[in-house]
Amino acid sequence: MRKFLAMAATLAAVMFTTTACLVNENDVVQQNWRLISIIDGDATTGIYGIFDDGSTVCIENNEEFIIPSEYFHKGEARAMINYEVSTVKQPGYDHTVKVKALECIRTLDIYNGLEEDVVADYIEGIRIHEATFARNYITLNLHYRSSANDDRIKAHDFILVYNPTQQGPHQDAYQRDGFLYLELYHDTNNDVEQYDNLVKRCYLFDANLLGIDMLSCRGIKIIYKSLVDGNSKVVTLTEFK
Numbered sequence: 079m080r081k082f083l084a085m086a087a088t089l090a091a092v093m094f095t096t097t098a099c100l101v102n103e104n105d106v107v108q109q110n111w112r113l114i115s116i117i118d119g120d121a122t123t124g125i126y127g128i129f130d131d132g133s134t135v136c137i138e139n140n141e142e143f144i145i146p147s148e149y150f151h152k153g154e155a156r157a158m159i160n161y162e163v164s165t166v167k168q169p170g171y172d173h174t175v176k177v178k179a180l181e182c183i184r185t186l187d188i189y190n191g192l193e194e195d196v197v198a199d200y201i202e203g204i205r206i207h208e209a210t211f212a213r214n215y216i217t218l219n220l221h222y223r224s225s226a227n228d229d230r231i232k233a234h235d236f237i238l239v240y241n242p243t244q245q246g247p248h249q250d251a252y253q254r255d256g257f258l259y260l261e262l263y264h265d266t267n268n269d270v271e272q273y274d275n276l277v278k279r280c281y282l283f284d285a286n287l288l289g290i291d292m293l294s295c296r297g298i299k300i301i302y303k304s305l306v307d308g309n310s311k312v313v314t315l316t317e318f319k
Contacts, residue, residue: 134172159181192243200235204264205306215280216260233267250310257296299313
């Protein structure tokens with residue numbers, strides 16, 4: 079198991095009360111929540127982080143945690159971290175932090191082409207609260223309904239599709255506006271939609287793998303079925319500046 083994630087808590091976040099590296103209390107300032115990629119480095123670098131602005135992060139207490147292998151995707155694990163910035167900066171990094179809490183985010187690839195089974199099975203509504211694009215990661219904060227509102231939630235599937243033909247359930251939502259359109263689909267896996275829930279998902283965007291020339295695109299938009307009225311809705315990704 080890769081080191082970095084401790085005990086699970088609500089929303090998969092984790093808290094800890096001890097640290098591996100003791101630092102003077104006066105040397106720790108500024109507590110934050112922020113998106114990060116945890117890099118599974120080599121024997122020289124070890125585990126470190128990269129914020130979405132591209133800055134590198136030394137995680138002083140990385141020995142306190144284990145990240146389950148299923149959260150690593152092509153050598154990186156996406157997460158939201160609550161951290162404190164240390165004034166004792168480690169050389170070779172832009173930031174030195176102690177993580178106080180962590181929520182792992184599952185990362186998936188983007189489907190290339192709309193398959194018939196997606197149209198048939200992924201039919202439930204959803205709401206996108208936030209959508210960002212940075213370091214080739216599309217990160218979505220999603221609102222959906224399930225049979226429970228705690229860690230007993232049955233697994234739902236959320237897939238992102240590049241549909242080059244633009245045919246299908248959302249074909250009327252496409253516009254000739256210079257944006258690249260992706261389609262988000264939700265499958266409840268026969269779960270009962272009763273309670274409101276939030277979940278974060280990341281999708282690794284590989285333009286070459288999808289056969290897309292991003293130089294000709296103004297940006298990225300996502301089409302999805304509304305949780306409220308069942309109609310197609312469109313959200314524009316906020317790109318990290």
